[in-house]
Amino acid sequence: MSRIGRKSITVPAGVQVNVEEDNLITVKGPKGTLVQRMHPDMTIKLDGSVLTVERPSDDKNHRALHGLTRALLANMVAGVTTGFEKTLEIVGVGYKAVKQGKNLQLSLGYSHGITFEEENGITFDVPAPNSIIVRGTDKQRVGEVAAQIRSKRPPEPYKGKGVKYTNEIIRRKTGKTGK
DSSP: OOHHHHSEEOOOOOOOOEOOOEEEEEEETTTHHHHHHOOTTTTEEETTEEEEOOOSSOHHHHHHHHHHHHHHHHHHHHHHHHHHEEEEESSSSTTTEEHHHTEEEEEEESSSSSEEEOOOEEEEEETTTEEEEESSHHHHHHHHHHHHHHHHOOOTTTOEEEETTOOOOOOOOOOOOOO
C-alpha cells in the first residue's frame, strides 16, 4: 500500500471541500478556490473534516495514481489556506526587476525588456531589484511561472549570471587558463 496514499488529509476550519461525480473536486478557502478533476478510478471520501483516497485494486497503474491523487488533494488544501511561493534571484550587473502595476518588467541584458503579466491567482512581489517572489494558490502554476521567468536568462556556469532560484546551487566552471 502506498505510504503517501494511505495518509488522510485533515481539512482545516474555514475550508470547504466538495466532491462531485466523476471526481470533480472543488476546494474553497480564504485564499481562493481551486477546481480539479481526479482520475475516475480513485475513490475520494470526505468524512467530516478528513479526506481519504482509496484505490480499487493493487494494479500498477492504480498504485501510482493512489499517491498522486492524495498529493494533489493535499496541495489543493494547502494552497487555499497558506498558498505557495517561489523566490528567484537575479545575478548580474545591470540585471534587475521592476513591478509596474500588475506587470513584472525584467531587464536581463537584452536589447528589449521582458514583461510578465499577473494571471488569475498568480501575483509578483519585488522586495529588491534583484529578487522576485511568485505567489499563488496553485502549486503547479506557481512553479510553471517561476520556471518561465528563469528560462529568460538561465544562470551560466562561469560567472553565475542570470535568474536562479534562491535555493539553487550553480556548479561553477573554471574559465580558460593563460599560457
